[in-house]
Amino acid sequence: MMTAKPTGHYTLKPDGLYLQFDRLFHAPIEEVWYTLTNPTAMQAWIGTYTGSPATGGVKFRMSFEEGGDWQNVSILDCRPPHRFMADSREGAAPMRVYCHLVEGGGMTTLTFGSRLQSAADAASMGPGWDYYLDRLVAAHAGRTMPEWETYYPAFTNYYRGLHVPDAARS
Template sequence: MMTAKPTGHYVLKADGLYLQFDRLFHAPIEDVWFSLTNPNAMKGWIGTYTGSPSTGGVRFQMSEEGAEWMNVSILECRAPHSFTADSGSGPTGVRVFCHLVEGGGMTTLTLGQRMKDASEAASIGPGWDFYLDRLAASRSGAELPVWESYYPGFSPHYRELTVPSTAKG
C-alpha cells in the first residue's frame, strides 16, 4: 500500500491558471488512454459516461454516491495523446485536459484543471490526487485508496502553493 502525498502544482497557460498533476505508468500509451477514455475502464477509478465522444459531447457521472450526470463538451481529442473537455458551463464550468507521452516503455499522464482562482485548490487538489491514485491502483489491481487519506489532510499543501508570476523575465 502506497502512502498518499499531494502532487499538484500550478502552471500558467494561455487560457489561465491550471492545477496540474503528473503520473507515470509502466504501460504503452494506448493502454493508459483506454483507462482514461473507455466508459467501462473508467468505472474502476472515477466514473463513466454515455454517448459517443466523436459527437463532441457525452454525459458523465462520477462514481461517488449520489453524483449527478453532467454534460461534457469534448473540445479537442487526439487519441491516444490528448484531450480537453469542459463540464458544465458559465461560472460553474470546469475545463480539464489530459496529455499522454510514451517513452522507454513508460507513459506519462499529465492532467490539469483550470482554476477560477487559487482558493479552489484546497478542495480540487486533494480530489485529483485521490482520483489519479485510484487510477493507478485500479490499473495495478491494488486496493483503492480512501478519500479520508486525502481530504482534509492535503488541503494545507494546496492552500500554501505559490501561483507562478505572470511577469516576463
Template sequence: MTARPTGHYVLKEDGLYLQFDRLFYAPIEDVWFSLTNPTAMQAWIGTYTGRPATGGVRFRMGSEGEAEWQNVSILECAPPHRFTADSGPGPTGIRLFCHLVEGGGMTTLTLGQRLHSPAEAADMGPGWDYYLDSLAATRARAPLPDWETYYPSFSPHYRELAVPGAVR
C-alpha cells in the same frame, strides 16, 4: 504506496491550472483506454454515456454517491495523446485536459484543471490526487485508496502553493 499531494500550478494562455503528473509502466494505448473507456473509468472515477466523436457526452462521478449527470463538451481529442473537455455551464464550468507521452516502456499522464481562483485548489487538489491514485491502484489491481487520507489533510499543501508570477 504512501499518498502525498502532487499538484502544482501552471500558468497557460487561458488561465491558471492545477496540474498533476503520473507515470505508468504501460503502453500509451493502455493508459488511454483507462482514461476514455466508460467501463474502465467506472473502476476509478465514473462513467459517461454518448459518443465522444459527436463532440459531447454525459458524465457522472462514480464515487460521489448519487452524483448528477453532467454535460461535457469534447474540445479536442487526439487519441492516444490528448484530450481537452469542458463540463458545466459558462464561467462556472470546468476545463480539464489530459496529455499522454510514451517513452522507454512508460507512459506519463499529465492532467490539468483550470481554476477560477487559486482558492479552489484546496478542495480540487486533494480530489485529483485521490482520483489519480485510484487510477494507479485500479491499473495495478490493488485496493483503492481511502478518501480520508486525502481530504482534508492535503488541503494545506494546496492553500500554500505559490501562484506563478504572484508576489508574496
C-alpha cells in the same frame, strides 16, 4: 501499496490558471488511454459516460461524489492516445480538464490539468484530483483503492501553500 502525497502544482496556460498533476505508468500508452477514457474501465476509478465522444459531447457522471448527477461535457480536443480536453458547464462551477500522455522507455507519463476559477480553489480541488488520479493508478495496476480520508482534509494545507505564478495574480 503506495503512500499518498499531494502532487499538484500550478501552471499558467493562455486560458487561465491550472492545477497540474503527473502520474507514471509502467505500461504502453494505448493501455493507459483505455483506462483513462473507456466508459467501462473508468467506472473503477472515477465514473462513466454515455454517448460518443466523436460527436463532440457526452454525458458524464462521477460515481464517487455525493449527488453524482449526469453532466453534459463538451469534448474540445481528442487525439487518441495522446491528448484530450473537455469542458463541463454544469454544477456550481464550470470545469475544464485536459490529459496529455507521452510514452517512452516502456513507460507512459500522464499529465492532467484542471482549470481553476481562482487559486483559492486549489485547497478543495487538489486533494480530490490527487485522490482520483491515485485511483486511476490503482485501477490500472489492479491494486486496492485509496481511501478518501487519506487525502481530505490532510492535503488542504499543501494546496493552500502553493506559490501562485506572478502572472496569475489578480
